[in-house]
Amino acid sequence: MMKEPLLQASELSRYFGTEVAVNNVSFTIHKGEVLGFLGPNGAGKSTTMRMLSGNLAPDNGQIIINGVDLLDHPKQAKAHIGYLPETPPLYKELTVAEFLQFCARLNAIDKQHQKAAIDSAIERCGLTNVSNRLIGNLSKGFQQRVGIAQAIIHSPAVVILDEPTSGLDPIQIREIRQLIRDIANEHSVILSTHILPEVQMLCDRVQIISHGQLMFNDSIDALSQKMQASSLLLAFEQPMLAEKMRHIPGIENIDTLSDYRFRVHYHPDTNPTQSLLQLAVNNAWQLSMLMPEQHSLEDVFMKIIQNEDTDA
Structure with missing residues (x-):
């Protein structure tokens, strides 16, 4: 059963002069979720945080906090928001x-x-x-x-935290992360951060924003799926020719790293691991390593951002 939505942002846009800071961003947060908000500097993260917290009015769009329209009833809606800007207001x-x-x-x-x-x-x-x-x-x-x-x-419905561990030492970071986990048991949390491992450790869902546009909005599991590369690293005890493997169904390309080592790229729906193992046994190829590659979160993040830049 789907939990109740505590924040709904619809088609948010914000301009500074002729510059588009946030462009048509929409998302929903449910009770008990931690939403990680990622993006390079100048991507529109802080502008979005300021709009969600009621500190900056959007030029277009709607924000509903716990059933209350933030633009129509700002005082009532803000009562359901807790906000920690990057520099704490102390x-x-x-x-x-x-x-x-x-x-x-x-x-x-x-x-x-x-x-x-x-x-x-x-x-x-x-x-x-x-x-x-x-x-x-x-x-x-x-x-x-x-x-x-x-x-x-x-006790707000939604807690918005902008770079909450910035500038802290490793022990303090660990303590603040545990505190955020505890808070998420009773509230919805939006976590803006540039620390990628923090997203994996704390968040249920991830959003990546670049040049004001939402490039990725899905679960942490879906992001982990993107971290699974469609390639294998192979090593042999004796020199090997790439041509001997090219006919295997699903293999799209082979990078020759040395006479003994290769990177095999394959179609995501056709993993050739079993075929490679069978051929290695049948032909006495003396296979010494067969290892699936995995992208880091940083690799996935950069790929999403670079794809957006290429499209632009």
Whole structure:
């Protein structure tokens, strides 16, 4: 059964003068999903994040947050959004508890519920031991936690995080990633990042944007499928001629890497592995290696972006 949609963006476009920053972007996020938002610098990620959070009006399109139209009813819709920009909006002269009290008031949390909301945000973000310290005296990792705490203090339906692990050390990155996983249990999360492994570790779905256009919008499993290359690496104990393998059904091309090593490209629907193994046995080819190749996420990302550039 499909979970309820908490955010629906339809045909979003935004222009700066004659320049198109975002061009006809549409997508939906459901409850409990983490959506990874990828793209090179200047691709339109931050512009899209600002539109989704209500900080920038689209020139065209519609944004529905938890059933409320953001353009028609901005105040009501924004009550369902938590937003952490790339630079956390912190008052560093306040303590953590003072700042979150201020955020609770900004989000119009009832006075009788403010303490519970603050305590919950502090606990969920691992801030209990620093709640009475000045924000300006905290490490960048703890300041980022405070930024996330202000984004979730009012229990929004959708939490938008723009580069949440940027500039953190490896230990802090691991802690913030675990926090994001925990948040996703109760909210929908949009995660804008340039760290590709982060997408694989955290996200259910992935979107890739380039030059303001959505180039890929699918599940992390579909992205993993793209990482499966249609090629095999072969090695033999003795010199081998590529011509001996060219007639095998499905093989499209063979790269000769040396007299002993080859890369075999095949049609995705016709994997020649079994045929190659059978021929190697029948003809005593002394096959020493047969290994499927796999693209990295970076390879797939670059291919999607480069295909878009070529089409343009």
